[in-house]
Amino acid sequence: MMENIIGITVLMFFITALISFGVAVVIKFIAFLIVSQKKSLDIKYFVKLYRLYRYRSIWQTRHLRKMRENDEFEMYENI
Amino acid sequence: MMNLRCMKTFNFLDLFQGIATLVDSDITIFIARISLMLLGMLLVYLGKKGVLEPLLMVPMGLGMAAINASVLFLPDGSQGNIFVDPLVTDTNQLMNIMQINWLQPIYTFTFSNGLIACFVFMGIGVLLDVGYLIQRPFTSMFLAFFAELGTFATIPLATAMGLNIREAASIAMVGGADGPMVLFTSLMLAKNIFVPITVVAYLYLGLTYGGYPYLIRLMIPKKLRGIKMEQKTPPKPVSSSAKLAFAVVMCTVLCLLFPVAGPLFFSLFVGVAVKEAGLTHIVEFISGPLLYGSTFLLGLLLGILCEAHLLLNPKILTLLFLGILALLISGIGGILGGYLLYFFTGGKFNPVIGIAGVSCVPSTAKVAQKEVSKVNKDSIILSYAIGANICGVITSAIIAGLFITLFK
Numbered sequence: 196m197m198e199n200i201i202g203i204t205v206l207m208f209f210i211t212a213l214i215s216f217g218v219a220v221v222i223k224f225i226a227f228l229i230v231s232q233k234k235s236l237d238i239k240y241f242v243k244l245y246r247l248y249r250y251r252s253i254w255q256t257r258h259l260r261k262m263r264e265n266d267e268f269e270m271y272e273n274i
Numbered sequence: 275m276m277n278l279r280c281m282k283t284f285n286f287l288d289l290f291q292g293i294a295t296l297v298d299s300d301i302t303i304f305i306a307r308i309s310l311m312l313l314g315m316l317l318v319y320l321g322k323k324g325v326l327e328p329l330l331m332v333p334m335g336l337g338m339a340a341i342n343a344s345v346l347f348l349p350d351g352s353q354g355n356i357f358v359d360p361l362v363t364d365t366n367q368l369m370n371i372m373q374i375n376w377l378q379p380i381y382t383f384t385f386s387n388g389l390i391a392c393f394v395f396m397g398i399g400v401l402l403d404v405g406y407l408i409q410r411p412f413t414s415m416f417l418a419f420f421a422e423l424g425t426f427a428t429i430p431l432a433t434a435m436g437l438n439i440r441e442a443a444s445i446a447m448v449g450g451a452d453g454p455m456v457l458f459t460s461l462m463l464a465k466n467i468f469v470p471i472t473v474v475a476y477l478y479l480g481l482t483y484g485g486y487p488y489l490i491r492l493m494i495p496k497k498l499r500g501i502k503m504e505q506k507t508p509p510k511p512v513s514s515s516a517k518l519a520f521a522v523v524m525c526t527v528l529c530l531l532f533p534v535a536g537p538l539f540f541s542l543f544v545g546v547a548v549k550e551a552g553l554t555h556i557v558e559f560i561s562g563p564l565l566y567g568s569t570f571l572l573g574l575l576l577g578i579l580c581e582a583h584l585l586l587n588p589k590i591l592t593l594l595f596l597g598i599l600a601l602l603i604s605g606i607g608g609i610l611g612g613y614l615l616y617f618f619t620g621g622k623f624n625p626v627i628g629i630a631g632v633s634c635v636p637s638t639a640k641v642a643q644k645e646v647s648k649v650n651k652d653s654i655i656l657s658y659a660i661g662a663n664i665c666g667v668i669t670s671a672i673i674a675g676l677f678i679t680l681f682k
Binding site for chain 1: 527
């Protein structure tokens with residue numbers, strides 16, 4: 196019984212240490228994002244992300260068209 | 275003739291029921307009531323002198339003296355009072371009592387559900403400046419973690435002394451040195467002994483201000499106490515947006531991890547959020563009427579709950595011992611954390627800051643600065659100490675959440 200309680204206590208000690216470290220990491224992350232005035236939250240960042248997304252969809256369309264031209268679809272359908 | 279007959283059966287003690295109940299009770303209750311009345315008076319005196327926290331101790335002491343004096347015979351012949359009955363559970367009985375006992379509504383609707391603890395937490399949130407914490411999160415969290423040593427060390431000791439695991443966890447929370455947290459945890463885990471645990475906790479928390487300076491002087495030599503904290507680059511000021519973002523993210527993450535302690539996390543961070551959002555009128559309300567009103571009612575109710583019948587629990591001596599032990603070990607743990615940082619930084623860190631990891635906001639931070647200033651007036655450690663102090667509150671809340679989740 197006593198061994199169990201000591202075991203649980205030690206386990207809780209480590210869980211708390213882990214969570215405390217996690218909390219510190221979250222705080223550091225917030226500090227990094229906002230306090231250090233990085234441009235990561237700038238609107239340009241989101242614009243870049245959106246463009247990337249658009250490029251990705253353009254690339255996908257081109258890729259699909261290419262696949263269709265090469266009759267790769269039919270090949271997959273046969274499988 | 276009728277009047278004469280009445281006079282014959284008239285018992286002088288019936289006129290003064292406080293004394294009648296004192297005479298009628300057994301010797302243990304008699305001594306306990308007299309002792310608690312005297313202790314109440316002593317608390318008021320110590321509060322006035324500034325040895326203990328006057329905001330809490332004056333109403334608590336007076337309540338303690340009054341409740342033990344005003345015991346009377348109830349219609350069913352038993353002894354009781356018309357202040358509050360904390361043990362009533364039946365709904366019908368509660369409704370009846372609520373119309374007689376004047377403090378019963380406040381007890382039922384604010385104390386026994388932890389609302390008052392949450393109000394105090396909101397007030398603490400408004401008073402906190404999380405900027406210090408955002409500037410040095412790892413150092414602050416490290417110290418706060420070490421200052422919880424008493425909380426963990428007390429659990430096995432308490433179980434070895436005969437308490438069950440829930441009671442052990444509740445009394446161990448005294449090591450976190452956070453009154454509302456102890457109240458909340460003991461209400462959740464050990465409702466049968468939450469009155470003595472909370473009273474013990476608040477009595478001892480008053481002692482941190484008086485006792486910790488001696489612990490610092492005992493464990494840290496004068497030379498180290500005077501270390502000046504030097505910074506290579508001055509810390510960047512933290513904007514209100516950053517503090518608000520911190521409050522929102524931390525509140526959400528911690529509520530996600532420990533929903534049982536959600537009310538406490540929410541209360542603490544909503545205080546920080548309204549302050550950083552610039553809601554001046556709400557800040558004034560929380561930091562003024564709400565915080566002071568809650569603290570006053572908390573002190574009053576704690577005093578009223580110190581009735582001899584309620585406090586004469588066979589476990590009270592164990593709780594008294596474990597409470598002081600938990601606080602002592604936490605203080606030692608905090609200083610050990612300070613020493614570790616002292617060695618890690620090659621002797622540039624003042625180990626006194628470690629004591630501020632004990633989350634008695636802002637008492638321990640003030641104690642740390644006071645002790646350092648006594649040795650070296652040029653050494654300013656308050657910003658570090660406040661950071662560790664705030665982290666202490668967060669760590670205590672995390673541990674409370676962990677205990678309630680695991681043991682409920």
